[in-house]
């Protein structure tokens with residue numbers, strides 16, 4: 575598979591209640607690099623092994639949650655093509671000029687059936703991954719990998735209505751593929767879908783929920799399971815509110831911890847998971863198997879995992 579078209583989640587924009595506490599959380603506890611602050615009070619971060627200028631944007635607001643998620647596409651021509659396909663599908667698309675978003679080329683923006691604002695863009699200023707591109711090293715200089723030390727923003731899981739319609743829209747208009755799904759037992763009714771645009775187990779996932787536009791978590795990738803345990807130590811040492819883990823997902827097979835930022839937005843750090851090829855069959859889980867699907871070791875869900883969204 576050549577990865578063209580939609581490449582990955584390139585940017586998540588979160589609302590937080592207290593900017594300074596959130597900066598400490600994302601910069602010093604998770605260990606992101608602070609890249610910029612703008613005149614409107616937004617703060618921009620990247621993971622150490624990402625090449626583009628930033629992947630997380632936070633701003634202070636009265637309510638928590640997700641402002642938008644932006645996925646990077648492979649070229650400007652791909653962006654033009656997606657714009658046409660999305661309009662032809664009947665979804666309204668807004669054009670945003672280059673430079674409106676920091677360090678970014680032009681974007682298109684639309685609202686998906688679950689009520690979330692999504693953007694696509696092809697260009698963002700590349701600052702490098704802290705190692706040379708010519709005769710590269712395998713680790714950056716000391717002090718660059720800090721905190722939990724995630725290498726990249728990996729995926730987002732969102733809650734809202736019309737999950738099957740979201741799956742259809744993303745597969746038909748943006749060439750995502752169904753990697754895994756949770757269905758009502760004995761039916762094809764999807765309660766949750768996990769879609770991939772790469773050969774990761776997922777690049778985005780939804781859980782059916784009556785209220786539109788909600789965030790379940792943004793997820794950062796760690797290099798190995800030991801780093802997941804280390805992240806747990808950082809959570810413990812800094813009295814960060816832990817939701818659950820370390821444990822393992824049945825879905826995606828990732829080793830995971832969920833925890834909350836100081837405002838209550840859920841974060842995940844995880845490692846592992848399988849490599850998915852486009853000719854893999856989609857994996858199906860029955861609702862009655864939700865326990866092991868989500869937390870494989872004890873096969874049980876905790877209450878906050880299912881109910882807390884921002």
Ligand code: M3P
Nearest residue numbers: 731766823825826828868
């Ligand atoms: C993950 C993951 C559900 C599952 C979550 C799974 C249904 O976050 O990264 O594999 O919430």
Ligand code: FE
Nearest residue numbers: 729731793842
């Ligand atoms: Fe996740």
